[in-house]
Amino acid sequence: MSLFDEFTPADYGKWRAEAERELKGKSFEEYLVWNNEGISVDAYYPAESLQTLPLPVLNNRENNYWDIIAEVPIEDDIAKANKHALEALQGGASGLRFTGNYLSDQHEMHGLLEGIQIEIIALQFDCGEANPLIHFMLKEEVENRGLSMEQMNVVIGLDPLGDYTARGYADYPENENYKVAAAMVDAAKNDKGNLKLLAINGRHFHNAGASATEELAFSLAQANEYLGKLTDLKMNAEDVAKRMQFTMAVGSGYFVEIAKIRALKILWANICSGYGIDVPCSITAETSKWNKSIYSAQTNMLRSTTEVMAAIVGGVDAFVAEPFDSTYKRPDSFSRRQARNTQLVAKYEAFMDKIADPLAGSYYVEQLTHKLAQAAWGLFQQVEKQGGYLKCLKSNFIQDSIKATCKTRDKLIKDRKISFVGVSNYVDKDEKMLKKIKKEVKEDKFAPELLIKPLDFYRGPGIIEIELFQKERVK
Numbered sequence: 001m002s003l004f005d006e007f008t009p010a011d012y013g014k015w016r017a018e019a020e021r022e023l024k025g026k027s028f029e030e031y032l033v034w035n036n037e038g039i040s041v042d043a044y045y046p047a048e049s050l051q052t053l054p055l056p057v058l059n060n061r062e063n064n065y066w067d068i069i070a071e072v073p074i075e076d077d078i079a080k081a082n083k084h085a086l087e088a089l090q091g092g093a094s095g096l097r098f099t100g101n102y103l104s105d106q107h108e109m110h111g112l113l114e115g116i117q118i119e120i121i122a123l124q125f126d127c128g129e130a131n132p133l134i135h136f137m138l139k140e141e142v143e144n145r146g147l148s149m150e151q152m153n154v155v156i157g158l159d160p161l162g163d164y165t166a167r168g169y170a171d172y173p174e175n176e177n178y179k180v181a182a183a184m185v186d187a188a189k190n191d192k193g194n195l196k197l198l199a200i201n202g203r204h205f206h207n208a209g210a211s212a213t214e215e216l217a218f219s220l221a222q223a224n225e226y227l228g229k230l231t232d233l234k235m236n237a238e239d240v241a242k243r244m245q246f247t248m249a250v251g252s253g254y255f256v257e258i259a260k261i262r263a264l265k266i267l268w269a270n271i272c273s274g275y276g277i278d279v280p281c282s283i284t285a286e287t288s289k290w291n292k293s294i295y296s297a298q299t300n301m302l303r304s305t306t307e308v309m310a311a312i313v314g315g316v317d318a319f320v321a322e323p324f325d326s327t328y329k330r331p332d333s334f335s336r337r338q339a340r341n342t343q344l345v346a347k348y349e350a351f352m353d354k355i356a357d358p359l360a361g362s363y364y365v366e367q368l369t370h371k372l373a374q375a376a377w378g379l380f381q382q383v384e385k386q387g388g389y390l391k392c393l394k395s396n397f398i399q400d401s402i403k404a405t406c407k408t409r410d411k412l413i414k415d416r417k418i419s420f421v422g423v424s425n426y427v428d429k430d431e432k433m434l435k436k437i438k439k440e441v442k443e444d445k446f447a448p449e450l451l452i453k454p455l456d457f458y459r460g461p462g463i464i465e466i467e468l469f470q471k472e473r474v475k
Helices: 012-023 028-032 078-090 106-113 128-144 160-167 174-187 203-207 212-232 237-241 254-274 299-314 333-348 363-385 389-394 397-414 462-474
Strands: 033-036 039-042 067-073 095-099 122-126 153-158 194-201 244-250 283-287 318-320
Touching: 012 028, 028 033, 039 363, 067 078, 067 122, 067 333, 078 095, 078 106, 078 333, 106 128, 122 128, 128 153, 128 174, 153 174, 153 244, 160 174, 160 194, 160 203, 160 212, 160 389, 174 194, 174 212, 194 212, 203 212, 203 244, 212 237, 212 244, 212 254, 212 363, 212 389, 212 397, 244 254, 244 299, 254 283, 254 299, 254 363, 283 299, 299 318, 299 333, 363 397, 389 397, 397 462
Parallel strands: 067 095, 067 318, 095 122, 122 153, 153 194, 194 244, 244 283, 283 318
Antiparallel strands: 033 039
């Protein structure tokens, strides 16, 4: 006999009636229903809540392996970047993401990768206008080493739509961007390795303060626009889709972020089905910049830990953890090591790589995934009805949508209903940060006159930190 046979099964109606009795007249919706930017989440989900939900297999693999990616700025010092890359790999990273628009020729590519076993790590490049050339330079470096592209795991982040979103302009004229992308995809048609050439930067929306629904919908709209424009140029849809990589930011709303990653896979499958193809969703995620603080910066370690866990449980392919002190200075070897160690603990001590989609079948997470996917699909359809992603960017539909979300969030932050430990709550009144800030402001002297309004990037804690800065000045 089962231990629970003697208990009468309780359905949702009985549970709610008991909950309302315990609330003694207080509103059930106010106290036991969580409204998260348009998504309502109940406190309790019974087994029957899953009966009407499709439960796709979100991870078609035996485990939950992900690459631990260390970000390495190239800037104008190739030797220094190479040194930092080797330090990261020796410290446990299984991949590198090179950033910065300073990689210009084969000699620099060789210097950047010197001493690195590129065939056994993940390589990512986010190098602006250099991106179209990187494939050819990397391919030559691979061949010079007696290797083949089939052995490589590479992401090259060409993303003109993301450039319009983040900067207001792209590196090529508007009518040339898709031709450049098509040429890159076509040039790689015989490369059999895991080679991604087109980036979908959902992180831009997140770091501008967008909701999870907006992140998903606008990322999906970008991906769909690339597919549509490149197939219009007679490219094969499957050839394009298999070269695409989503780069998402993950915040500290643990279950929402898990559901966001899972929902993205479902939504991408919907897009692919519309083109008659079946291509797995490739996702690199990174820690949020929006929720990181300057004051009590050590709390950023805790935020990042939550984000690492959420991304892994959600099922990303790779993750980049930003050093905790990057909000106010250039990270040093200690903070870079700490960022790597967050993932190393998750993998080698918590064994989070062993089980694929560990929350599959969770009533709560499945419902949250489903609700996010539904809401995002609805917003995506609005974008498509208005002519697609770029048209909505030009009309400010996307910017205005995110701005409205930010306005609501900012009020909640000011009212201390969204908390940031060490900034809005539990503040160290003796901490002095003004003189420690060493962030460099980089001005793009070659930026053209903007025809598109870029997103406004900001940090949520910054609203309260202005008050703390002022108190420091008064003292």
